[in-house]
Amino acid sequence: MPSSFCLTVRFLQPYSHGRGASGDPEWPPSPLRAFQALVAAAAARSNERVRLEHAAPALHWLECQQTPSIVAAPGAPSDVKYRLYVPDNVADKVAKSWSRGGEGSIADYRTEKDVRPTHLMGEAVHYLFPLTEEGCPHLDVLAAAARSITHLGWGVDMVAGNATLITEEEAAKLPGERWRPTEGDSAEGLRVPIDGTLNDLATKHAAFLHRLSDDGFKPVPPLSAYRVAGYRRDADPSPRPFAAFQLLTPDADRKWGRDARRTMEVAGMVRHATRLAAEAVQRPQPWIDTFVLGHGSGKNQQAVGEEGAKRFAYVPLPTIRPPDVVGLINRVLIVEPPGGTGADAAWARRMLSGRELLENQHHAPVAVLSLAPATDWVVRQYTGGKDGSAVWSTVTPVVLPGYDDPDHLRRRLKGSTDGGAKRRLHERLDARVEGLLRKAIVQAGFSPTLAGCAELSWRLVGFRPGLDLATRYASPDHLRGKPRYHVRIRWRDAAGGPVHVRGPVVVGAGRYCGLGLFGIDQ
Numbered sequence: 428m429p430s431s432f433c434l435t436v437r438f439l440q441p442y443s444h445g446r447g448a449s450g451d452p453e454w455p456p457s458p459l460r461a462f463q464a465l466v467a468a469a470a471a472r473s474n475e476r477v478r479l480e481h482a483a484p485a486l487h488w489l490e491c492q493q494t495p496s497i498v499a500a501p502g503a504p505s506d507v508k509y510r511l512y513v514p515d516n517v518a519d520k521v522a523k524s525w526s527r528g529g530e531g532s533i534a535d536y537r538t539e540k541d542v543r544p545t546h547l548m549g550e551a552v553h554y555l556f557p558l559t560e561e562g563c564p565h566l567d568v569l570a571a572a573a574r575s576i577t578h579l580g581w582g583v584d585m586v587a588g589n590a591t592l593i594t595e596e597e598a599a600k601l602p603g604e605r606w607r608p609t610e611g612d613s614a615e616g617l618r619v620p621i622d623g624t625l626n627d628l629a630t631k632h633a634a635f636l637h638r639l640s641d642d643g644f645k646p647v648p649p650l651s652a653y654r655v656a657g658y659r660r661d662a663d664p665s666p667r668p669f670a671a672f673q674l675l676t677p678d679a680d681r682k683w684g685r686d687a688r689r690t691m692e693v694a695g696m697v698r699h700a701t702r703l704a705a706e707a708v709q710r711p712q713p714w715i716d717t718f719v720l721g722h723g724s725g726k727n728q729q730a731v732g733e734e735g736a737k738r739f740a741y742v743p744l745p746t747i748r749p750p751d752v753v754g755l756i757n758r759v760l761i762v763e764p765p766g767g768t769g770a771d772a773a774w775a776r777r778m779l780s781g782r783e784l785l786e787n788q789h790h791a792p793v794a795v796l797s798l799a800p801a802t803d804w805v806v807r808q809y810t811g812g813k814d815g816s817a818v819w820s821t822v823t824p825v826v827l828p829g830y831d832d833p834d835h836l837r838r839r840l841k842g843s844t845d846g847g848a849k850r851r852l853h854e855r856l857d858a859r860v861e862g863l864l865r866k867a868i869v870q871a872g873f874s875p876t877l878a879g880c881a882e883l884s885w886r887l888v889g890f891r892p893g894l895d896l897a898t899r900y901a902s903p904d905h906l907r908g909k910p911r912y913h914v915r916i917r918w919r920d921a922a923g924g925p926v927h928v929r930g931p932v933v934v935g936a937g938r939y940c941g942l943g944l945f946g947i948d949q
Contacts, residue, residue, distance in 0.1 A: 429592035431555040432492070432563045434461060436579050436586045438551075442544040443502065445580030448618065448655075454545045455499035455552050455606060456579055459618035459653050462490065464579050466628055468588070469572035477636070479629060482572055485565030490620040492556045494656045497606040498598070500549020501922035512537040548922050552579075553601050555593075563592055604921060605661045605876075616655040627652035661876045662920045666929050668769035669742075669762040670776040671799040671806045672697075674784065684755030687745035687893075688900045690823055690941030694741040696784040697759050700796065701739065704778040718771070721939060736872070737764050739771070742933055743941045745822055747808045753822055753893035758805055759796075762931055765872025808946045810930040816947035817925035820890040820915040824897035825935035825943040827863040828870060831910045832856060860885060864914060864934075867943070871934045877926065882917040889913045890948065906937050915948060 436456070445460060447453035453460075469475075469482035479486075514537055563569070569590050576588035606615075627650055634647045659665065674684070674693075685693050698720065705715045716722045721738045744758040761775045776798060783792040799806055809822075836852045861883055868878040884890075887897045890913055897911045914934070918926040935943030 429558060429562070430595045431557055431593055431598055432489075432566070432569070433591055433593045433598070434465070434495075434554040434556070434569075434573055435589045435591075436461060436464075436552045436554075436576060437588070438500075438547060438579075439585045439587065440583075441547045441550075443547060443580050443584050444542065444544050445584065447616075452504040452543055452545045453617075454502035454504070455497050455617075457617040457619065458495055458497070458554055458656075459620050459624070460579060461552075461554055462486075462620040462624065463628065464576050464586075464588075465489075465569070465572050466625065468575035468577070469568075472572060472575040477633075479625075482568050483625065485568040485572075486625050487622075488565050489556070489569065490624045491622050494608040494619050495554045495556045496608065497658065498551075498553040498555065498601040498603045499606060500547050500551055500603050501920065501924075502545040502547045503922070503924060504545050505543050508541045508543045511540045511542060513540050514538075549603060551601075551603065553603070555598055558592070566590070566592060606658045607661070609657045609659045609665065615658045617658050618653045619656045621652060621654050623652040624650075660920070661874045662880065662926055664873050664877060664928055665766055667762050667765055667872070667931060668767050668772040669760045669810070669931060670772045670779070671801060671803065672759050672761075672779065672796040673799045673803075674757045674759060674794040675797050676794060684746070684757040685743070687753055687756055687823065688895055690743040690745075690756065690944070691901045691903060691937075692787070693743035693756050693759060693784075694940040695787060696793075697741045697743075697761065697796070698739075699787075700779060700782045700784055701741075701761065701775065704782055708778065736870075738939065739763070739775075740933055740939045741941065742809075742931055742938075742944055744805060744809055744944075746805055747822070747891075747946055750892075753889075753891055758799055758803070760806075760809065760931055762933070809932075809944070811928065811947050813929075815927040815929035817918050817927050818915070818948040819918075819928070819930070819932050819945040820948040821913045821944065822891065822894070822946050823937075823942050823944045824889075824900055824911040825864065825867060825885075825914045826902065826906050826909050826911045826937040827860070828867050828936050829863050829909075831860045831863060833859075860910075860912070864912075867935045868916075871932075871938060871943075876921065877918065877928075880919040880921055880923075880926075882919060884915040885912040887912060890915050891946075900942065902937055902942060903940060906942075909936060911935075911937075911942070914945075916945065 443454060443456065445453045445456050447457070466479065466486055469486060470479050473481040475481065573588040573590035576586060578584055579586045631647060631650055634645070638645050638647055701719050702715060705719055718738050740762040742760040742762055743756045744760060745756050746754040746758070748754055761772065763769065763772050779796050780798045782796045784794040784796065785791065786793045801810065836856050840849060840852050864883055864885065865878045868881065869875055889895070894913065897913050900911070918928050920926050930945065932945035933943050934945065937943055
C-alpha cells in the first residue's frame with residue numbers, strides 16, 4: 428500500500444546554485460523551493476499567468492501535508508568561488524545622458540556577484556510526504572505539474588520532474604542521503620510550506636505584476652507564509668545532552684583525581700551520588716532503578732537491549748593536557764541517552780552541584796561535584812565544542828560487544844607456517860574486530876550509515892601519550908575477559924567526505940562506566 432507522495436526532481440547537470448535564507452549554498456533544496464517550482468510549473472502548464480485556478484486545490488492539499496523527509500544525492504559546496512559582474516538596472520539613466528549629448532555606458536554600472544555552486548554526486552532529489560488514510564486525491568494534477576518543472580534554484584539549474592505514490596519498501600530503495608525532519612539546535616534548517624503559502628505566493632505575484640504604476644514603483648513584499656523545519660541526515664548523529672562537573676576536594680581548595688585506568692570507580696561514586704540526589708527529591712523509584720542505576724531484567728538485574736540504552740551514562744574524564752597528554756581524572760560527565768531532550772541533564776546540573784562523592788569502602792567523602800562550563804578546555808576535548816570533529820580516538824579502550832576470536836584463529840596462527848594462510852587468518856580476525864566495532868557504534872546511538880562509512884583503526888597501544896595498554900584498564904566483573912582495543916575513528920559520509928561529530932562519543936560494552944571514551948583527534 429502506498430505510504431508516501433513522492434515528488435522527484437532530477438538535475439540535468441552535476442551542480443546546483445540554490446541558496447538558503449542566509450545566502451549560503453543550500454543542499455538539499457528546501458521543500459519550499461520545490462513547492463514554488465511546482466506552483467510555477469502548474470501555472471505555466473495551464474497558461475494561468477495571472478490567477479492560478481486549475482491546480483489550486485491540489486497545491487493547497489500539498490501545503491497542508493506533514494513535513495516531508497528528503498532523499499537527495501550527496502552534494503558538497505565548492506571550495507572555490509567565482510565572480511560575475513551583473514549589470515545594474517540603470518539603463519534609463521544612461522539613456523537620459525545620451526539624449527542630452529553626454530557620455531555613458533551600461534558597462535560602468537555593474538555589481539559583483541560571487542557564485543559558489545554545490546557539486547552533486549548524483550542527480551535526483553525525492554521529497555516524501557507521508558500519506559494518511561485519505562491517500563492522495565490530487566495525484567493526476569500534481570504529477571502533471573511535476574512533469575512541467577524545468578528549473579529548481581537559479582535559471583541555469585535545469586531539471587526534470589515527476590510525482591508518484593510509493594510504498595515504504597520502494598522508499599527504502601531510493602539512492603541518496605536521507606534527511607529527516609527533527610528538532611534540535613544542531614539540525615540544518617530548511618524552509619517548508621504551510622497552510623497559506625499558496626495564497627501568499629499569489630499575493631506576491633500580483634504585487635510583482637503591479638509593481639509599476641502611475642504612483643511609481645512599489646517594492647514586492649517578501650514571502651512570509653512558511654516555517655523553518657530542522658533536518659538531519661541519517662549520517663549526522665543527534666547531540667547527547669550532558670552535565671559537566673569538576674571534582675574538588677571537600678574543602679574545595681584543590682582538584683581531586685584518580686588514575687585514568689580507574690574510571691569504573693569514579694563512575695560508581697557519581698552514580699551513587701545521583702541516586703541519593705534523586706531519592707532526596709522523591710523521584711519515582713522506577714526512574715531511579717532504570718534511568719539512574721541501570722537496573723533491568725537481565726542477568727544480575729542489569730538492563731539489556733533497548734531498556735539498557737535508556738539510562739544515564741557516567742563518564743569520568745581524564746585530563747588532557749597539551750600536547751595531548753592524558754593525566755588524572757578530575758572531571759566527569761553525566762550524559763543522557765541518544766535522542767534525549769536535555770531535561771534530565773538539566774536536572775542533574777541543578778541537583779548534583781555541591782554533592783559529595785563517597786568512597787565505596789569507607790563511605791568517606793573524597794570529592795565534591797562542582798559545575799563545569801561546557802566551554803572548559805578539557806570538557807571541549809570530549810565534546811568537540813560547537814563544531815565537533817571528524818576524527819576521534821580513545822582515551823579509555825573500547826570493550827567489544829562480543830568475542831573477536833570465536834573460531835580460535837589465533838591458536839591456528841601460532842601453528843601455521845604458510846604465509847598465505849597466515850595472511851588470510853589475519854584478514855578474518857580483522858574483519859571480525861571491525862564488524863564488532865561497527866556494531867558497537869550503532870549500539871551507542873549512531874546511525875548504521877555513519878557506522879558503515881567510518882574509517883576505523885584499532886590496536887592495544889593507545890593513540891595518545893600517557894595511555895596504558897588496553898588490557899590494563901579496570902572493568903566490571905561482567906566485562907572481564909572481553910576483548911578491548913584503543914580505537915581511532917574518522918567519520919565519513921557515503922561520498923567519503925568528513926562528517927563533523929559532536930561528543931561525547933562513548934562506545935562499547937563499558938560505555939556506562941567510562942570505558943570506550945573518545946576525545947577529539949587530528
